[in-house]
Amino acid sequence: ALGCHVAELLMVESARSEVNQAIEALRSHQGGSCSIHENFTKNSKIITCEWYNTPLVDSEGKVTGAISMVQDITARQQAEKALKQAKEELEIRVRQRTLELEQTVARLEQEICFSEASRKAQILVEQQLQESEAQQSQREKQYQQILDSITDMVLVKG
Secondary structure (H helix, E strand, O other): OOOOOOHHHHOOHHHHHHHHHHHHHOOOOOOOOOEEEEEEEOOEEEEEEEEEEEEEOOOOOEEEEEEEEEEOOHHHHHHHHHHHHHHHHHHHHHHHHHHHHHHHHHHHHHHHHHHHHHHHHHHHHHHHHHHHHHHHHHHHHHHHHHHHHHHHHHHHOO
């Protein structure tokens, strides 16, 4: 690692420009920085790291170096990505279930309406049947009275 630039040694190509800017900011004593970059491990595996950098300053205020604390956040990012995906899938399922419930409620409302209409029609038919039976009974009484009158007339003449 001696003699190698940190950006070339640890950083993927897409992060090098930003890292070089952070290094220049540290050299000019513009304070510390925090950044997230993809980095290479010694086995050339790419991981994501969170970097906290601060300049080392001597008693005269001259920057003599820098110190960095680096944390591998690859697993955290993967967990966050999986959580985000699970949330999106859950939201899709909730929308689907909501739609299914709305359709079921609409269908039930139609069935209730149909059931009420059927019940009202049944009551009306029963009322008409009762009226018809009452009329039938009334006609039977009238016919019986006529028959009785005819029978009485036949008996009186006979």
